[in-house]
Amino acid sequence: MAFRRVLRASVPQSRLRSVGEEVAERYGESLDSIEPLEADNWLSVPCVVNEHWFVKVIADQHTLVHGLLTAGRNIGAFSAGTEGFFEHFSTPLEMAEHELESTRRMRELGVEAPEPLEAFEHDGLGVLVLEYLPSFRTLDEVSREELDPLVSDLFENLSRMHAAGIAHGDLRAENVLVAPKDGEETLYFIDATRVSGDAIEDAKAYDLACALASLAPLLGAADAVAAAADHYSAEELLSAREFLDFVNLRPDHDFDAAHVKGEIEKTAA
Template sequence: MRFRRLVRGNVEWSLLEGVGREIAKRYGRERVRVEFIDADNWLSTPCVVDDEWFVKITTDQNSLVHALFTSARNLGAFSSGTEGFFEHFADPVEMAEHELEATRRMREIGLNVPKPVEAFEYDGMGVLVMEYLPEFETFEEMEPDRVREYAPKLYGSLAVMHDNQLAHGDLRGENVLVHDGEVYFIDATGVDENRMDEVRSYDLACALAALAPLVGARDAVVAAREHYSAEELLAAREFLDFVNIRPDHDFDAASVKGEIEKLADTERQEAPR
């Protein structure tokens, strides 16, 4: 956590106060109460304003770190036999605007996401304002039986996203929330929309990687099969080693691959001749 704080950097208090004053002015408040969140976040300073808005403040340092991460991920993609498909943003404001637009597009197709409000620039920083979800759980906080209950909803929502030519690009446990019994997505990243087939396979591999440690490889694959074909799971299999080298995923890739291959073999044997 200390390393993440160092990488994320510290925003001067006077600038943070200025962002608070700007939000108060924009939304007709004399003043606002700002509570900063000690989140496991590399790419912004997150806070809650008046228990109503979730705000992410992005700096030049955050943009630089994002560029380094993007380069590393694109190099890692070569391990799956494909060119990189992650995209970097020109500056902090573009980072905030992209997340706002990605969230709007997801909401338009009926996915559960925090309501997007706006993105704006303040003193060279990008400021993203969204609905604040006061109560939620992550999959890591649930008992395995509850994770099994929600796993099909996660894959179903992901399939809707993919069927509408959208992708998340950074799917991991902390970017999927359960609020009021529904699955919500947050923190989508930029990907090359001309490489959507590969990105969809990568997204599915990330979902398998997030769920397998919680419910076991077999249950993670069986739940995915409710919304994805055996062929799509085999395509995702090719990205599992890449996903496994990322520090925010820790799972047994060989077990997940084995379960995908067993499922595909069973379906081939059962197919009419």
């Protein structure tokens, strides 16, 4: 618990308020409210400003924590028989700018994500401003009945990103939001991390493994693999299989890796 408290950096309320005032001023308003959101997030302090903008506030300690997590993930990648492909950030502003650009690239491909507005530095903090989705659930909060028609969309969007040479790098249920758009429930992808372009094929296989790990507990391994097979080849599924044990070590995934591997092998055969 002590270690988790060290990792979960906080930003004093006075500095958060200063960020909120800066954001509101940039859009021609005065600050009415800044509300930190309850989230198990070690890489930023997420807030809502004036019930209109979603703002991530990133401090030096968040950059440090990202570096520690990146090192751990790269060790895990080595255990899967590949070079590490996760990259760290030097400054809070660099973290904010990367997510801004990643979100823009996803939207350019037709992948839904909250509209990226800007990234800037304020009082030594990195600040990312995005569209605020006032009503959403994470992927693991929807019912099986609601999830079924969304699964194909998830793999279709992921494969679209991969075909364009983009990997998400941190795909899990908490980073796929379900929110209404034009009267229909729609998937929104958030919190992409940085991966090396020199190892994009490994990063894509890791993404696919993470998607299967997220969906297997919700759908069952057989249905998750079958849905993925509509958008990925047998060879790509087999590449993802190599990362499943590594993904299973992460505390944010809880699934039967052996069962998923078995379903991949049956599908590939």
